[in-house]
Amino acid sequence: MPLDLPASPPTAVAPDPAALAVTEALTARLSADIQARAGWIPFEHWMQRVLYEPGLGYYSGSLRKFGAEGDFTTAPELSPLFAACLARQVSQWFAQCAPVVVEFGAGSGVLAAGLIEALHALGTPVQRYAIVEVSASLRERQRETLASLPAGLAACVQWLDCLPERIDGVVLGNELLDAMPVCLFESEGAQVREVGVALDASGRFEWRAQPASSSLQEAVSVLQPLFRGAQRGGVDRYRSEIGFQAQAWVRTVGQVLVRGAMLLLDYGFPAREYYHPQRAQGTLMAHRRHRAHPDVLVDPGLQDVTAHVDFSAVAQAGASVGLDLLGYTSQARFLINGGILEVMAPLAQDAARTIAGVRQLGAVQTLLSEAEMGELFKVIAMGRGLPDEACGFVRGDRRGAL
Template identity: 50%
Template sequence: MALPLPDADALAHSQRLTDALAAEIAGRGGWIDFARFMELALYAPGLGYYTAGARKFGADGDFVTAPELSPLFARSLAPQAAQIMAASGPRIIEAGAGTGRLAADLLLALEALGSLPESYAILDLSPDLRQRQAATLEQRAPHLLDRVQWLDRLPQRFSGLVLGNEVLDAMPVHAVAWRESGIFERGVGIGPAGFAWVERPATGELLARAQSLAAECTIPPAGYMSEIGLAAPAWVASWGPILEQGALLLLDYGFPRQEFYHPQRGGGTLMCHYRHHAHPDPFHLPGLTDITAHVDFTAAAEAGFAAGLEVLGYTAQGQFLMNAGLLDCLASLAPGSSEYFKAAAMVQKLVQPHEMGELFKVIALGKGLAEPLLGFQRGDRSHTL
């Protein structure tokens, strides 16, 4: 695996987290489930990928998200956000706001529509990212900074829009193997070369979920490996008693359940990112490498429904953005200008099936909204969930 080499400081940081992970494994009898490994690798205080001070997003980071590609992404989200707020409350909570680029661009777009929220709250536990978000807002939308606040926890009650772009994929998942001798949980131990996969018989809720999936989907009885996310559906369900009126709008890469556990996807969906290189090894350079898994959108929909939320729509990102007015946003730029050509290239990345348009999906779950949402007026795929 030919990946860029970290500098000495970054390597020392990774070693500190490696030592902490090894101590955790030793303290738990030589084995931890992968969800715990992923949680610590990403979120260990001061050491995890998202809680330490390295840049993650953009050209100088490890990957580029849709808001970083073009402000047209936020501008096309603005009419949908305005519709939800008009039917519920003039408030937005963004979960996992990254660099703050989406927050800044969305606030500016809503200002242009005359639909500014009274408050824009950011739910992000990373001190480093909070500082970067504040700096981005100060640079791009300083006159709107007084509307922004940061939250340490979910509110008790909320009406308005809850927005999450690439949030669910970064929540810890359990790794599972279906084998002829039974269903096993793939955890992490210490081998001769460092961290290594170690399997144990699955138990409890994870075993029940794995058995249910085997009965519901066409999972081969031997040699099939995948992930089961318990954290993401639980997070969606937690909004059930909180949301009085409004919607969760979640954009991420993933599939409905039957596609997620397709027989041909027998190696799972775990993917790691380091310096704009994608690779499959979650044990490589802990703390410097992002670890993600695709989202089972059926599980998210089921969890939300059980918690009192209605599925308001589900479709591919390209279709959603087109419905919400992305091409109108592009047409507002001066034809033939360098700005137009640059924006048009980014629009292609956002909507083309072989780029982000098909792999990324959008799901809305809500309560108390009477009118159909703009982003799902054509091409709604809720029936596939």
């Protein structure tokens, strides 16, 4: 989602009455919640509500999020070649598990549509494509997108209201984990605090920290050796996040994955880089109108709030429920292993002749470039009952970095 846009101050939002009504209603609910809980709520709770409060949260509300008129553009929205490359990996796994995909957080549905078509073209059609989506408005959007598939292909799609009891197939999540609420902590000397949200004298939201629970202190103490150098480097207070919900999600879904793979793509790093002494302000960001900025407390419900993913923690969560780590690499390397350079060759010819061809090539450049999505975005695959030879990781596998 952050196409490496420079961090910039929040831009003024055009006073669209519908958007104003949303943020006013959500602000009133959050303020009442803070008052009811002795003046403070944990940031994790705040993030849950600004993103998923029924009807009002950023994802649960009906404002446009994806694409040029929205707030950010994800990889499948940029180019159909993204789905085409993922399809090669999924197709390989279909030889060893059921031809089923369970996609979590399918956004506009464009990845689902692209994958279904590409898998059909590869001769390994999906038997069932199940979508688990927490946002009712995005479900509608997915329905519209998938309705454009030929009827024979669209028939395999279904929406699930809850997690299946067992999954034999491929679990997929693109930019899913970054949208899960995180716990915010600060470490200063021997003290560990949990950061949350309170109200200032004029009723505006402000940051406030409280002593951390013993379980949070324990979790931070495991990470402390990674960022200890920050204090030697003159940083008094180190602030960062822990994605407990993302880890719990991996464990829960990993447990029901009886055979098959879990493929997760997102922006983030291994723990050593995530909790680097120099990353003393963490990775929390708001995204709005294609600008990234750090002021996540403004205009609840009108901007996306995200944190990067700690892929070491994701791998550990998978291992704790018996999943094998099948691969970890950059998005660029995964797509190149998936044949993006060969698939784009005809586009290069087109680019010499048409504007659409130039645009397509530009999108591929964004997906692969180290300065854009190619390096910041990573791909991790974990699985059960599959051989350790996933084609998307055949070159440039970085499992050792986790």
